[in-house]
Amino acid sequence: MAAQAAATTFNGNLKKALAGLRRINLEGLRWRVFDAKGQVLGRLASQISTVIQGKDKPTYAPNRDDGDMCIVINAKDVCVTGRKLTDKVYYWHTGYVGHLKERSLKDQMAKDPTEVIRKAVLRMLPRNKLRDDRDRKLRIFADSEHPFGDRPLEPYMMPPRKVREMRPRVRRALIRAQKKAEEQEQGGSQRKGRKREAKTEVAA
Amino acid sequence: LVDVEKNSLFASSFRGAHSRLTRTITQQRIRALVSAHQDRDMKKRDFCHLWITRINAIIRGVGVSYSYSRLIRNLYNKQLLLNHKILAQIIISNRNCLYMISNEIRK
DSSP states (O other), rough: HHHHHHHHOTTHHHHHHHGGGGOOOOOOOEEEEEEOOOOOOOOOOHHHHHHHHTTSSSTTTTTOOOEEEEEEGGGGGGGTTTTTHOOEEEEEOOSSSTTTEEEEEHHHHHHHHHHHHHHHHHSSSSTTTHHHHHHHEEESSSSSOOOOTTEEEEEEOOOOOOOOEEEEEEEHHHHHHHHHHHOOOOOOOHOOOHHHHHHHHHHO | OOOOHHHHHHHHSSSSGGTTOOHHHHHHHHHHHHHHHHHHHHHHHHHHHHHHHHHHHHHHSSSSSSOHHHHHHHHHTTOOOOOEEEEEEEHHHHHHHHHHHHHHHHO
16 A cells, blocks of 8 residues: 555555445456557547456356456547547536537546546446446546556557548648648748758658 | 235335335336346356457467457368357366367367
8 A cells, every 4th residue: 555655656546546445345356557649549449348347258247247457548648539629518407497418529538638538438337237347447537647556467469450441521721730830830930041951850 | 825815925025115015016026027037048148258258369379460250160061069158167177179179270
């Protein structure tokens, strides 16, 4: 416990991170680490949910919970495709008439980036009595520090993915953006002279 | 035992009136026997379902886009008559054996 407390650099979240650990029965479980940096949200969440349910083990049984402990780091660097950053909206109803609240992905990431992944994974788990226990096995951290450094952790390799090639309109927009960036650099160099030229040459 | 006593002995562990009142005892006994009859067939289905899930779990670890369905297709093509129960038992006891089988079949 002292080693763990010394290993953390953020004591505010320590309580939340170690919250329900005593309730989780078996300690024959592995601790798998998922790095969310650059991963697409839904695809990462589906892999996490299979691991949390214990569906990659040969001793899977639907009536008991035997999933591994999952630690997700770099939650704030998780990516989404398309316009979801502004257009994906989380809705919830408070129970009072007319009080349907909403919050977009952008605001949620600003407020609490761990909730994005947690909601995604939770909504992929089967809705049964084991769902809360499985939620307790999932620990998400926004940056890459976590207080479980002294446990035997195993990094999880995401399965290779066929990234579909960009749609023509998006590709044209990307090319235009690249050209604009190059022109800006060149335009800046022509104005300011030799120092900027040296910099662009080094960059290129 | 007399028939009436046999009847109530069957329902002796039921809850409340279902173990005390004769008419409800006969009704509940009939329902229980029907459930037992149906569930004997469902048990076979449930276990097959469980074995399929387990096989799928391990087979996906073999390689990219290799899954339970492909394994079964390969098994049928090579006319290998292993059933799901045996496959699941192989996985639990001796996983390498299943990897060897699947590699042999894939060729």
